[in-house]
Amino acid sequence: MTTQSTSVLKMLQEIAAKEVDMAAEALAKSIKFAEEAKAKQDMLSGYRQDYVNNLNKILVEGMGTEAYQNFYQFFAKLDQAISGQQQAVDIANQKVQVNRQLWQESQRKKLSYEVLLKRSDKRELKVEQKKDQKMMDEYATRITRPRHSS
Numbered sequence: 001m002t003t004q005s006t007s008v009l010k011m012l013q014e015i016a017a018k019e020v021d022m023a024a025e026a027l028a029k030s031i032k033f034a035e036e037a038k039a040k041q042d043m044l045s046g047y048r049q050d051y052v053n054n055l056n057k058i059l060v061e062g063m064g065t066e067a068y069q070n071f072y073q074f075f076a077k078l079d080q081a082i083s084g085q086q087q088a089v090d091i092a093n094q095k096v097q098v099n100r101q102l103w104q105e106s107q108r109k110k111l112s113y114e115v116l117l118k119r120s121d122k123r124e125l126k127v128e129q130k131k132d133q134k135m136m137d138e139y140a141t142r143i144t145r146p147r148h149s150s
Contacts, residue, residue, distance in 0.1 A: 006120045013113035020110050023103035030099045034092035041085040048078050 055071050063071075 003124070006117065006124065009113060009117045009120055013110065013117055016106065016110035016113050019106040020103070023099065023106045027096070027099040027103045030092065030095045034089065034096050037085065037089045037092045041082065041089050044078065044082045044085055048075070048082065051075070051078070 051071070051074070058067075
């Protein structure tokens with residue numbers, strides 16, 4: 001009975017280990033995606049800052065109304081892209097949090113099975129030691145018992 005429960009625990013622990021691996025892989029992918037989304041947002045923000053600097057230089061020299069309106073429209077579209085990218089970053093960060101929680105839960109589950117396995121192994125060892133001790137006691141009793149001749 002104990003051996004059967006140990007084999008079941010080992011199987012569950014192996015399944016949990018696979019779940020941990022899959023959760024870790026999903027977490028790594030979501031972290032990479034979030035980093036890429038943030039890098040894209042930073043690039044867009046940097047691009048916008050470059051255009052602001054260019055606009056300021058041009059304004060010092062003088063700029064026509066039509067050119068200013070074109071810049072203004074361009075900034076509106078760029079700000080919209082940055083806002084959309086911020087949403088993508090937020091969603092990616094939320095996915096990282098979810099995947100981190102799933103990984104932590106699967107890790108706890110795996111560790112729980114490992115603890116149960118260790119306990120089961122200790123119980124089995126105690127049972128084996130008791131059997132061995134009983135056999136040794138019986139053997140010692142037989143050896144020390146005086147033999148009667150018939």
